[in-house]
Amino acid sequence: MAMCIALAMILSYVESQIPSPGIPGVKLGLANLVVVFALYRLGWKEAAGISLLRVFLVSLLFGHAASLAYSASGAALSLVGMILLKKWDKLSCVAVSVIGGVLHNAGQILMAWALMGANVVWYLPVLILSGTIAGVAIGVVSAILVKRIKL
């Protein structure tokens, strides 16, 4: 589990070095790979621990004060959604990861709305779309990992 946290942190860092495509909030969510993997291979408590600890540590190391609130709300919402969907057991981990990605963005938007009262509706379509695409990518890779790596 500690290894997963370390891996998630490294992936977060690697991702922060990839230039953003110009729209804030649009990113691949590489660290979600580890969370989805942990959710399927280790269990939901471990996945939650990894995700929340990662957010906290990464904000501490690479982020600024405000980024913790955004990341944490996104990660928490995304986690709850993915855990519930996994329990429901009607979807494969691709769709679970997609919902996770979209919810992560939704959580951040909600936090922006709560903190700044910004009119964020304009952002929703872009972030739903990007969350879906990133979620598919991460989900497919996670599906392969879950299948191949036996603990």
Add this chain to the structure above:
Amino acid sequence: MKRLFANKKLLADLCVILALLLLAGGLALALRLGREAGGQAVVRVDGRVTERHSLAENGVYPLNGGSNILVIENGEAFLREANCPDLLCVKQGRIRYNGQTITCLPNRLTVTVEGGESNGVDFTVG
């Protein structure tokens, strides 16, 4: 060759993805149809309004003690400069329709286009 996904779940997955894409498309369409050109750029720091500038007049305004520079040009507002390293607010481009917002997270600053009536009386001073 093993299948990665059970077929039943693959179908459900595709439905979820399709539903989300439709939702994004529908929202984008609804926002586009419902938009109207706004009258003024409203600047907020920490959620409180600090400045309003009419979109009808061109101008350059340093915001928030100079942390960001707002430019109004041809009925459009955009941030030309900012003191943050990523310059995401500058990359957000130009806004002209009601409700459109430029957000600068590091400086907790937003610029929103509001109000259809562009000659806000509370701003003709002198």
